Amino acid sequence: MSEVVVSARSVSKSFGNGAGVVKALDDVSVDILQNEFFTMLGPSGCGKTTLLRLIGGFEQATAGEILLEGEALQDLPPYKRPINTVFQSYALFPHLTVRQNITFGLEMKGIDRKKANARADEMLELVQLAQYGDRVPSQLSGGQQQRIALARALAPAPKVLLLDEPLSALDLKLRKEMQVELKRLQTETGITFVFVTHDQEEALAMSDRIAVMQAGHILQIGAPEEIYERPTHRFVADFIGESNFLSGEIFSSADGAWSLRVEGVGEVVLAQESSTGKLGKVTVSIRPERLSLGHESEQGTDRLKGVVANKVYIGTDTAYRIHLGDGQPLLSVRVQNANGVTGHFSEGESVSVCIPSDAARVLVD
Amino acid sequence: MRNLVRSKRFWLVAPAVVYIAFFMAIPLLQMAYVSVLERGEYGGVNWGVFSFDAYRNFIFERDLMDNLMINTDYLQVFARSFGLSAMTMTFALILGFPTAFYISTQAQSRRNFLIFLVTIPFWTNILVRNYAWILLLRNGGLVDNLLGFFGWETGGLDILYTPYAVSIGLTYTYLPFMVLPIYASLEKLDHRLIEAAFDLGADKRRAMMRVILPLAAPGIAAGCILVFVPCLGAYVTPELLGGGKFNMIANLIGSQFGSARNWPFGAGLGFVLLAVVLLSMVAYSLKFKSLPEDKS
Numbered sequence A: 001m002s003e004v005v006v007s008a009r010s011v012s013k014s015f016g017n018g019a020g021v022v023k024a025l026d027d028v029s030v031d032i033l034q035n036e037f038f039t040m041l042g043p044s045g046c047g048k049t050t051l052l053r054l055i056g057g058f059e060q061a062t063a064g065e066i067l068l069e070g071e072a073l074q075d076l077p078p079y080k081r082p083i084n085t086v087f088q089s090y091a092l093f094p095h096l097t098v099r100q101n102i103t104f105g106l107e108m109k110g111i112d113r114k115k116a117n118a119r120a121d122e123m124l125e126l127v128q129l130a131q132y133g134d135r136v137p138s139q140l141s142g143g144q145q146q147r148i149a150l151a152r153a154l155a156p157a158p159k160v161l162l163l164d165e166p167l168s169a170l171d172l173k174l175r176k177e178m179q180v181e182l183k184r185l186q187t188e189t190g191i192t193f194v195f196v197t198h199d200q201e202e203a204l205a206m207s208d209r210i211a212v213m214q215a216g217h218i219l220q221i222g223a224p225e226e227i228y229e230r231p232t233h234r235f236v237a238d239f240i241g242e243s244n245f246l247s248g249e250i251f252s253s254a255d256g257a258w259s260l261r262v263e264g265v266g267e268v269v270l271a272q273e274s275s276t277g278k279l280g281k282v283t284v285s286i287r288p289e290r291l292s293l294g295h296e297s298e299q300g301t302d303r304l305k306g307v308v309a310n311k312v313y314i315g316t317d318t319a320y321r322i323h324l325g326d327g328q329p330l331l332s333v334r335v336q337n338a339n340g341v342t343g344h345f346s347e348g349e350s351v352s353v354c355i356p357s358d359a360a361r362v363l364v365d
Numbered sequence B: 001m002r003n004l005v006r007s008k009r010f011w012l013v014a015p016a017v018v019y020i021a022f023f024m025a026i027p028l029l030q031m032a033y034v035s036v037l038e039r040g041e042y043g044g045v046n047w048g049v050f051s052f053d054a055y056r057n058f059i060f061e062r063d064l065m066d067n068l069m070i071n072t073d074y075l076q077v078f079a080r081s082f083g084l085s086a087m088t089m090t091f092a093l094i095l096g097f098p099t100a101f102y103i104s105t106q107a108q109s110r111r112n113f114l115i116f117l118v119t120i121p122f123w124t125n126i127l128v129r130n131y132a133w134i135l136l137l138r139n140g141g142l143v144d145n146l147l148g149f150f151g152w153e154t155g156g157l158d159i160l161y162t163p164y165a166v167s168i169g170l171t172y173t174y175l176p177f178m179v180l181p182i183y184a185s186l187e188k189l190d191h192r193l194i195e196a197a198f199d200l201g202a203d204k205r206r207a208m209m210r211v212i213l214p215l216a217a218p219g220i221a222a223g224c225i226l227v228f229v230p231c232l233g234a235y236v237t238p239e240l241l242g243g244g245k246f247n248m249i250a251n252l253i254g255s256q257f258g259s260a261r262n263w264p265f266g267a268g269l270g271f272v273l274l275a276v277v278l279l280s281m282v283a284y285s286l287k288f289k290s291l292p293e294d295k296s
């Protein structure tokens, strides 16, 4: 079990006052572990930057507290926190060379120039920009500046590194490269990374754990697979990947299994762990690729009947839209073409949809 | 094609070029010419009779035996003017930088109002301003009485008609020239750079020394030049607050065209001053040319 490095306890943050008050964070609690690549994922304006700035010490919480290794950070100004930030805008010092940028934090710690320069070279090596030490930031490309910002923040060996959408300004190719590089740096240095992004793919690819945020709340915290496979909220399921939402009623059948009854469509059995244990009206989320299609004649407790409304060939997969019944949204089904299913069903054909019992997740809201 | 466009564009600046040619270049050339002529006996010059007396007299004088001797009188006036200008520049910087910094940290709506307040000295007549300072600084004046209020011996201020009084008056006059360029450079300064400095462990003082000051340096240098140069040529303030005792360059030049009736010498002094100012401008542009442009 890893140590908790940073924790937020019931943190709220409001901006402005009176009628114009904005609640950027509302009762947020999270524990970030040692050596973890922790990502905060959410749409624009959900409070990601605000939480990062609270940890960095650039804002004061309206309520609640931030702890670093169990110590309250309340009265510690940013320059006394062993936390460094890679700013979204890079914020490299334009009047200093790349090397001077990197040694800045070391000199502030009182490390002598010789050692600082050696460390800077080491950092430049790490971000693979060894020959760029004597340039000034304006002579570097965006991606290079990005890496220097990273080197600068890593140089003083902080306990925690905060990264605010550091890749958002890069083009797709560089972005993919930097994702790999960041992940590599995190593993090599063993520093706790707190990473902010609104790109779900990026979050899934890089993180040990993800916190999904919406409107000042953290909805779910978990490993990428957990967030993707077992979303707890409709927002989470919708924000990350594609999902089907079926509304129905949960009941406990005679043999003790849980089933979902979808009005005017039919019933399917749910796995024990996918339900929240509550009976009555619920919404479930089902990933399109967990579904499969079978011939109309196939029947079972894990199947619903439907009609192919349309199908689109998209290379690796074929995307079907299945009409289940009036008043129900069309069900998305992804079938891998490698399975050789392509062409088996055509538009207007009746099919049975197989819903594995653990594919449906009952949502909290 | 491009050349055509370019030559058409030239007409946009033509009025300014003509204006500068007529009202600056020609008078300047005329004065340059005057400075190398022989002085007229009752003022003016003897046109067509060349003489370098003006420049020679700046440093040398002829004694009774007609030998050239070094004369430091005028050099002293220059030195005094430079000293006073430097003092004024320093005062203005000490007052101006914190002011500019304060304004740049205020909300946008307040900044404009504060900048307006700073420029108020511009709006008052220079004579009125200086007479007001005479009233403030004289023995038994407001400052004297205020100091007396705090236990100072009243009547013993004795600051009016000293170089300090001149410098105080000049500081007041030229303070906006210091505040505005510094404010402009601080306003452009990306606040996130200061946060980055804090983030990397710099406390407020070191963030100021290592990030804010270097980035505001062009503004500070511009402010210093904008205060220093006009101070060198100040005429009214030294005349009134210095009581005529502390001649500065401009007063010397004024007297050469007036009571001393030595036009070439007056013009020559003007050119020596101009040369010094131009050299300092060149030094400034060489120093700050290499500073990276902010790219936004």
Ligand SMILES: Nc1ncnc2c1ncn2[C@@H]1O[C@H](COP(=O)(O)OP(=O)(O)OP(=O)(O)O)[C@@H](O)[C@H]1O
Pocket (backbone or CB within 6 Å): A015, A016, A022, A023, A024, A042, A043, A044, A045, A046, A047, A048, A049, A050, A051, A198
């Ligand atoms: N200094 C501020 N003054 C007033 N409101 C603010 C301030 N900073 C942030 N907010 C508000 O707080 C909310 C959260 O802002 P925050 O910057 O944390 O969002 P974010 O999740 O980082 O968004 P993005 O992905 O666009 O960067 C927003 O509604 C924003 O308008």
Ligand SMILES: [Mg+2]
Pocket (backbone or CB within 6 Å): A048, A049, A050, A164
């Ligand atoms: Mg943000």
